[in-house]
Amino acid sequence: xxxxxxxxxxxxxxxxxxxxxxxxxxxxxxxxxxxxxxxxxxxxxxxxxxxxxxxxxxxxxxxxxxxxxxxxxxxxxxxxxxxxxxxxxxxxxxxxxxxxxxxxxxxxxxxxxxxxxxxxxxxxxxxxxxxxxxxxxxxxxxxxxxxxxxxxxxxxxxxxxxxxxxxxxxxxxxxxxxxxxxxxxxxxxxxxxxxxxxxxxxxxxxxxxxxxxxxxxxxxxxxxxxxxxxxxxxxxxxxxxxxxxxxxxxxxxxxxxxxxxxxxxxxxxxxxxxxxxxxxxxxxxxxxxxxxxxxxxxxxxxxxxxxxxxxxxxxxxxxxxxxxxxxxxxxxxxxxxxxxxxxxxxxxxxxxxxxxxxxxxxxxxxxxxxxxxxxxxxxxxxxxxxxxxxxxxxxxxxxxxxxxxxx
Numbered sequence: 001x002x003x004x005x006x007x008x009x010x011x012x013x014x015x016x017x018x019x020x021x022x023x024x025x026x027x028x029x030x031x032x033x034x035x036x037x038x039x040x041x042x043x044x045x046x047x048x049x050x051x052x053x054x055x056x057x058x059x060x061x062x063x064x065x066x067x068x069x070x071x072x073x074x075x076x077x078x079x080x081x082x083x084x085x086x087x088x089x090x091x092x093x094x095x096x097x098x099x100x101x102x103x104x105x106x107x108x109x110x111x112x113x114x115x116x117x118x119x120x121x122x123x124x125x126x127x128x129x130x131x132x133x134x135x136x137x138x139x140x141x142x143x144x145x146x147x148x149x150x151x152x153x154x155x156x157x158x159x160x161x162x163x164x165x166x167x168x169x170x171x172x173x174x175x176x177x178x179x180x181x182x183x184x185x186x187x188x189x190x191x192x193x194x195x196x197x198x199x200x201x202x203x204x205x206x207x208x209x210x211x212x213x214x215x216x217x218x219x220x221x222x223x224x225x226x227x228x229x230x231x232x233x234x235x236x237x238x239x240x241x242x243x244x245x246x247x248x249x250x251x252x253x254x255x256x257x258x259x260x261x262x263x264x265x266x267x268x269x270x271x272x273x274x275x276x277x278x279x280x281x282x283x284x285x286x287x288x289x290x291x292x293x294x295x296x297x298x299x300x301x302x303x304x305x306x307x308x309x310x311x312x313x314x315x316x317x318x319x320x321x322x323x324x325x326x327x328x329x330x331x332x333x334x335x336x337x338x339x340x341x342x343x344x345x346x347x348x349x350x351x352x353x354x355x356x357x358x359x360x361x362x363x364x365x366x367x368x369x370x371x372x373x374x375x376x377x378x379x380x381x382x383x384x385x386x387x388x389x390x391x392x393x394x395x396x397x398x399x400x401x402x403x404x405x406x407x
């Protein structure tokens with residue numbers, strides 16, 4: 001019996017040793033052959049079994065980087081800094097680009113603050129640019145009732161960005177639009193200011209201010225006997241909107257609670273005056289899909305709108321999807337369900353204050369980078385609207401195109 005036991009043990013021992021993987025040797029061979037997919041499989045196995053090392057995890061992080069999986073690449077380069085206390089130029093450079101290409105540009109800028117001078121020169125990092133980018137866009141909102149009483153609406157917008165240090169970015173824009181709507185003509189001018197205050201890795205404060213100035217001429221007809229008397233009134237409405245959001249990102253997931261307050265002051269013929277105050281608060285969520293190598297990003301947002309203390313709350317919600325076709329082009333889709341008016345979108349950048357009610361809207365955007373600095377986009381929107389006062393439904397088809405130049 002003893003002899004049988006020894007024979008069994010000696011026979012089992014080579015098998016046990018044969019099943020042991022030398023992760024260092026395996027990952028090195030795969031790294032040298034640039035077999036990134038297999039390296040990711042073996043490297044993650046070593047990491048999960050606590051048999052990793054600096055060399056193994058470095059190769060794993062590089063493999064993720066070379067397969068455009070930048071969130072995972074950043075995670076492992078961060079762990080290398082924390083676990084092995086290694087932060088050489090190569091690690092810093094890889095981590096910088098991993099943040100940059102995963103859309104976390106402000107994290108990339110923030111870590112560059114501690115780069116040595118020669119690395120800042122190599123990567124051409126800039127913490128101050130009086131003009132960071134310029135953009136211009138134009139379009140037209142086509143009404144389904146343009147031949148009856150609601151004309152088309154031309155749209156124009158210009159904007160610029162500023163980078164004022166490692167923590168602060170400013171975005172300015174000016175918008176102009178006009179329309180003839182049933183019995184009045186109006187012209188609308190807007191100024192928008194947005195600040196991104198990046199206080200720490202993955203944490204950004206986003207205050208914004210939106211000013212809207214509307215000049216309108218309203219015509220009303222009064223019939224007296226056989227004569228129509230046309231009365232014209234000049235109205236001026238000014239809207240001041242304050243917005244604040246806090247964005248927190250954990251790897252692929254972010255959450256952003258926000259609140260807006262708008263005050264509208266309407267003056268009619270320099271005599272009558274009306275004031276309207278609105279509070280809007282909500283939450284936005286976003287997640288990059290790991291299984292699709294982060295090419296697909298999904299988002300959801302919901303806002304509650306309160307026109308005054310006595311009215312019922314109104315719910316506005318949206319769903320978004322961003323697909324990166326290749327490094328140069330993308331598709332972006334958004335569905336918005338509102339059933340109201342006088343509300344803001346996208347950190348209060350857009351303010352919907354039409355006389356009609358926006359029922360819902362579908363939009364699609366295609367973007368393309370012509371050069372590393374120069375990009376172009378085209379956007380299409382289909383919008384269902386309702387005029388409650390006159391009791392009819394109608395639609396808008398909107399086409400917008402724009403160019404952006406990054407300095």
